[in-house]
Amino acid sequence: MKEEIVIAGFGGQGVLSMGKILAYSGLMEDKEVTWMPSYGPEQRGGTANVTVILSDDRISSPVLNSYDTAVILNQQSLDKFESKVKPGGVLIYDNYGIHTPPTRTDIHIYKIEAMEATFDIKNAKAFNMIVLGALLKVKPIVSIESVIKALKKTLPERHHHLIPMNEQALQMGMGLIKE
């Protein structure tokens, strides 16, 4: 098993931390993982992206030019990464602020409304976990149990009361994917 994923959006949307939770979840399942962020000034207000690779075997390059799965959270990232999804791969994008939707026909495209969902529950902080839920519904690369374990491991004790909220967000995200 090997899954090469890019997650891209605005800085502040939780792109890097979503990637981190995914990588930690892979660690919980004893997989090899790499997490490579775009770093620097682009994290503040500009675009941010992270490449996460989960694999049963040693991982070669942590940076890639084509991906099994792209999780896209703004228009600039869609413009940049749509062409970089491998044929037959998956592109999941949040519809909020997208004026030019993806057009490829050789990949599986899922439109989600995660940002809208955060307005409904009045909790903008749940955004990246909703998106992660949607990703795991399409591609069950790690189990929800592993994600919860990863959260327990990475969040400081004083934030552990937020884990049920995160679990709900994951479930909500899974519900956003229509067959």
Added chain:
Amino acid sequence: MEEVRLMKGNEALAHAAIRYGADGYFGYPITPQSEVLEVLEEQRPWETTGMVVLQAESELAAINMVYGGASCGKVVFTSSSSPGISLMQEGISYIAASEVPALIVNVMRGGPGLGTIHPSQADYFQAVKGGGHGDYHLIVLAPSSVQEMCDFMWLGWDLAFKYRTPAMLLADGLVGQMMEKVILPEPRPRRTEEQIREQCPWAINGRKNMRKRNVVTSLELDDELMEQNNLRFQRTYKEIEKNEVRYEAINTDDCDYLFVAFGSMARICLKVMEIAKEQGLKIGLLRPITLWPFPSKQIKEISQNVKGIMVVELSAGQMIEDVKLAVECKLDVKHYGRLGGIVPTPEEVLESLIAQFSINR
């Protein structure tokens, strides 16, 4: 059981330092290695092991604090990125000339000048050819994974103390910033003053029992004696060249073409090899782990059984000079590199190999 953690390369090396029993860190923040100082501040080792963590007023101050600590036989290090390492060169030359052990971490970024904050390997010449003045070498280790960022801190200090010479960890923004699994070594206590006296009889740490005075200096105005000093340094370098060459060879027994790449670029070359294999191309990889001493002998041996060598670097072509010397120009050695903080895609590296060697697919 050892705990597997997920960490950035920069974070791993900071933890490795504390666990080695380091006595001191002196540094000045710069992207892309700021996590080193951040983690050390967060871990507060001065409260546990007694390790000193100090943000100096400049890189010049930092390297001279390292020089001072090293002269006392202490386990000390500094970390910076390209422009900061340039500022330290005078101090590094003094440390080499004074024959004291120290560890310098360079998490390279794109230059020249203040450049960019993104990955580069363009400080290769500076690291392996002596960035400061005079006839000296650093032992240069090139990590290509987070685990190696951790392990090579220990190795770097072991070698620095064994040969009484400064060592450098030559990483780049990619290895520093990425997160991977890492197993940290079991912590060791810092050495006691008594142990330092025993292991470093040259150290300046007080004349206990009125022993002979130790002098640590790089100055010797008597030319005859200064030549003797230099000859002694050269003997040490010969020993290091004989004993400490390290490398990783992958698929080199059965390949038509050979990549030579270090650090993050070696990782990208491995990906190129995966793609090339699907296309029926047989490529091997020789990854120098020590950039100095350089695995010239091993490259020469492999070169006798391949059609061509391509050196892949995040520079305009620096390590290629050492590869050409290694094969004595008996074989076509090509180069591919991106500059100024750009990391090439595996696909473009493969395209370049195919084009430069006119390989028929």
